[in-house]
Each structure stands twice: as structure tokens, then as C-alpha cells.
Amino acid sequence: MFDIERWQEIFETLSKNKLRTFLTGLSVASGIFILVILLGFSSGIQNGVTSQFEKDATNSISVWTGVTTKEYKGLNPGRRIQLKNQDFNDIVTKYDDNLEYKSAFYTIWGGLVNYKNESGNYRIQGVMPDNQFIENADIHQGRFINHSDVVGNKKVAVIGNKLSVDLFKGDNPIGKDISLYGINFKVVGVFFDPGGERDESKVMMPITTAQKAFNGGNDIRSMMYTVKMSDNFDEAVKLSEQVSLGIENDIKTTHIIAPDDISAIRVNNTLEEARKIYSLVDTIKAVFWFVGIGTIIAGVVGVGNIMLIIVKERTKEIGIRKALGAEPMSIVGMILQESVFVTMFSGLFGLVAGLALLEFVGPLIESDFIKYPQVDFNTALSTVFVLVFAGAIAGFIPAYRAARIKPIDALRDE
């Protein structure tokens, strides 16, 4: 294998048969190229989907209400269902074993927020301390709303980074007062949210404060819970489904809603959603691998085929070489080494071309569902080695054929 004279002889043969070498290499290079692109995009899709879910906890159950559409127990349709503190507390008590974080919300969709001369419209949300984890809010400065804020309905606020940038223009917002409809709130924290700007342009305050300040009484707009995760994903999905269903039924009972009324109350279970999307991603990945491996097999068969044709075409040459003293093993080595060299070289070429394309085109892709398409270099490299190995196997049958060529048969004049 490492005989330098042998390599010289092979380079000479390859370089003097450029078209043939090029065609053999092309099938391998394009095979690897396609595989790299496919793997890149499958990881891109995975990254995209994962980052979509990073916005919020993936195991959350959210509950909000609307208007009834069905008559039930003498009550007319068109009735607005209003959740109360009691609903939230009942659910917490009943499902305590299965719930990890819980928060009720009192939301004002567009509220005017002032700081000195700056002002803007932002979402204002009364929340509970657990919401920090439900929304994956990342405290950048200060702290989040805590239990004593809620109990004492303190006039404190945690603002998103967008507000900090818009209103404070680089000043440190902590300890400063912002005013909402003429009421002052002291900023105690600034947060980042993986959900991006939209989730960072809001003000959060204790729910009790929000209810008092904006005449909410005992009303709550929505509630969110996260389900305790078990190690088994399927079990977690099942549990979270059961809890969602239980919550839905409980609220339907207390608020006298027809069991089949789907617009009066909505319970959304992200884990179930996540499961569907992840299984879709898995399917996409499997399909890409399938196509990729198919491409490689096609490439290998292609190389084997081309090598067979080459051997056939070179029958006379091989006969001459044998007549001049080439041993069968040296012929086998020659064909195998050629096949391995060509697959390796063009495989690496396809790999580099594919990686380069991902590198340059990847960042240009503007889709929420494809992010950073890339291939882990080790995966790619091991693919090339698998290919080289396969190339050797592909070269083996032709090499064996070549070794069996009898010089008198090869040299007999037609």
C-alpha cells in the first residue's frame, strides 16, 4: 500500500486517463456532497424547531377562556367565561403532585408606559413568581417578581430588555420608577427572553398588584402550568395529556359549559405539540438519512460499475502487464488502490464542497424552521471513511476479475 513506485504508477495512470478518473470521482463526490447537504439541512431543521420550543418551557399547559357557543343546562350560548383566582387555586390544589410551576395571569394588551420623557405601548402582565421558569425568562439585571411582592401587592415591575433599551437608553433601570396610567412602579429587574423582541417588550408585575391597579378584582385572564417531567418522554406526554384533560373538565363543570363546547375554554398542551413536531423532525431526519445512504450506495455501486468497465476496457493492458511479469496480486493492488484513491480524494472533495456550501449559504437562510444547517465534521469524516471502505469493496470484484485475466486470452488477436 505504501510503495511509492506503485503510487507513482497509479498517479500516472489516473492523470493520463483524466476523463475516466473525473467521471468516477464525480459520482462519489456528488454522492457525498448530497449527503452533507441533506445532513446539514436535517440538523438545520432540528436546530430551528428546537429554538422555536426554547421560547417557552416545552412541558407547559396553558388555559384561557372565551365565549360559549352551546346551550347547556338552560344557559344561553354567547356567555363569556371568566376565570377567577379560585379556579387557579383549585387546580393547584387538585393536581399539586403533577405540577411543577404555576402562574395565573392578568394581562393588559396595550398599556402606555412612561419613563421621564420617553413612552411606548407595551403589554402589561400580572404574573406569579413561577412565570420566570414558565416563560424561560432570563434575568439580566436585578430580580424577578417574588412571593412577598405578590402577597403584599407591591408596586414593582420587571421589564423586558426591549423596554430597557427603548425607554432608558442605556441608563440603569433598576430602582427607577416607570408610570402606567399615572401609577408609578419601581423597576426591580430586566429580563431577556429566548422568544426574542416580541416577548421582551412587556412589563411584568405581581398579579395581585395588576388586579388592584387595573380594576381586575378576582379575575384572571389565563393560567399556565408546567408538568413535572419524567425521564420517559412518552410517559410525560401521557401525564400532561391527562392533566390537561382533567383541568378542562373541572373548569367545564364549575362554569357549567357543555362538554363538547370547544370555544368556551381552551387548554393547550405544548408537550403534545412538541411530541408531534419532534416526531416529524425524526421522520424528516430518517428520510434524509435514508436518501443519503441510498445516494452513497448508488455512489458505491457506481464506482464498482465504473471499475468493472475500466477493468474490461483495460483487459488487454492487464494482459500485457502480466506478460511482462506483473503478479496477480500487483494487479489486484493496482485496481484496488486506484478505486480507493479516487473514492477518498473525490469523497473529501465532495465533503469540503458540501461543508463550504452550508457555511456560506446556511446563514443566508431566513426561516424560523431552519437554523444553522451544519454537519458535525466527525460525522462527515466518518462517512468519507465508510465510503472509502465501501470503495475498496466496490473495487474488489473488479480487481478479482482483473487478477483472473489470462494473458493469452487478453492478447489473442481479434
Next chain:
Amino acid sequence: MIQIKDLHKSYHMGNNSLHVLKGINFDVKEGELVSIMGSSGSGKSTLLNILGMLDEADEGSYTLDTVPIKNLNEKIAANYRNKFLGFIFQSFNLINYKSALDNVALPLYYQGVARKERVERAMHYLDKVGLAPWSHHLPSELSGGQKQRVAIARALASDPKVLLADEPTGALDTKTSYEVMDLIQGINDEGKTILVVTHEHDIAQMTKRIVNLKDGVIIDDSFVEQVRASQYV
């Protein structure tokens, strides 16, 4: 140099078998220039292939330069061919993508000679056949006579004990044939043992001994007065 005794060879095709060589006995001494003649199908090429270890006899013994040639496997046969024999074919059998020089150097590659020495020795033999200026040309850029001279240089390159030529002038016109025979005579003059299969009487007359084959047996084996090819060129 060559001793063969009672050599038999049959070809089998399905149920038919064709007895081609029916007991050949003959000796060739070092430095002889022998032509083998006979009508088409008389077994000339078959005999030459056995002498060239490209094929094996069914029966009989063959000794080349005191080495008994028997129980050959492919590897041993390849080594013997490389060390002992040089081939010249009717259709030249040059490798078409290699230059004249590389073609001549090929047997040396299989002898394990280093590249630099290969090139030097190949160049020497190309010069000997008068083709030094053509060393970097491909076979397709050479005339028939030139191709056969490259093939002769290649056969000589490994300095074999015996040259075997199967109708070396079969694809050439008369004038070119004589040029090639002149070259072969020159090589023989330097002491090389050469066997030439031919159809043509004038070519046979340029050797020193004519062996006549018919239906697989030697019917005549006689020394002749050698006609020098140089007088025609």
C-alpha cells in the same frame, strides 16, 4: 538454452477436444536465431505460448536455461517471464496511454528497478532501436514499424535470456519488415537467443534455422544460410 521433450497440448471445447501439439521434441542452443513455420492452425502460436509460459503443456518436459519449467502457478510464471523472456507480438501490444519510453520501462518496473534507473535503461534500448528522439511520443503517434521497434526495445529492456516473437512482421509492409528483421539480426549477433514464428519464407530465410510444423508435429528442422536483411534496407 531450451529443451523440450515430447510436448503434447490439447484444447477442450465442450465435448470436442482438439489435439494441437502431438509430441514436439526440439532443442535450441544459446545464440540461435530460429524461425518456426507452418500453415495456419498448425500449432505455432500454441508452441510459442507454452515456451513463453503464457500457457501450459499437458504432457512433456520443458527446460529453460537448466531451470525445469513445471508446476507453474501464476506468480512464479510471472516472475519467470519477467526474468527470462521478452515478447514481441504481431500487433505490438503497447500500452496506448504510455509514452514509448514508459512502455519500454514497464518490465523494469515489475523487476523492482528504481525509477531513475528505469528511465536510463529504457532510454538506452530506445536509442538502440533508433527511436531516442521519439521517446515521449504515444504509440498512436508512431508508425507500425516504429511501434514494433518500441516493442522490441521493451522486450530487450529486462535483458531476457530468450526473445519470443509471434509473427513480428505480420502487420508490416515488406520494407518495414526487413528493417525489423535487420534489428532482430543485430540483436542476435550480440548473442541473444531468438525464436520467430512466421508465415513468410523470405523472413524465415533471414534466420539461421527453420523448424517446420504440420498438424502438431515437426516435419522438418534444418539450418539455413542466413540472408542479411541489411542488403535490402
